[in-house]
Amino acid sequence: MTESEYDNLIRLHIGVIEARLDGIEKLAAARLVELDRRLSGLNELRADVVKDRDQFVRKESYDLKMDTMEKLGNRVTALETRVIVWTGVVAIVFTVVNIVLRFWK
Numbered sequence: 001m002t003e004s005e006y007d008n009l010i011r012l013h014i015g016v017i018e019a020r021l022d023g024i025e026k027l028a029a030a031r032l033v034e035l036d037r038r039l040s041g042l043n044e045l046r047a048d049v050v051k052d053r054d055q056f057v058r059k060e061s062y063d064l065k066m067d068t069m070e071k072l073g074n075r076v077t078a079l080e081t082r083v084i085v086w087t088g089v090v091a092i093v094f095t096v097v098n099i100v101l102r103f104w105k
Contacts, residue, residue: 001009
């Protein structure tokens with residue numbers, strides 16, 4: 001082989017290597033676009049999860065508020081019971097007074 005044949009062979013190999021590198025670059029660019037698309041989808045999903053999480057009440061908060069509501073409910077029940085008892089007592093007293101006044105005449 002002559003020197004020009006070696007040069008041609010080397011140029012041919014360089015061309016093959018450059019073609020391979022171009023193919024690899026195109027594949028890497030396509031994969032980068034796909035990764036960006038998937039990452040964008042994951043970021044949107046994360047934003048949705050964060051938004052959904054804000055719609056819920058934490059258990060500790062819920063338990064604390066429910067304990068407070070239960071205590072208030074018990075106090076209201078006690079007050080209602082007292083009002084009913086006192087209303088009954090007042091009604092009985094007025095009834096007794098009314099009966100006594102009718103028979104007094």
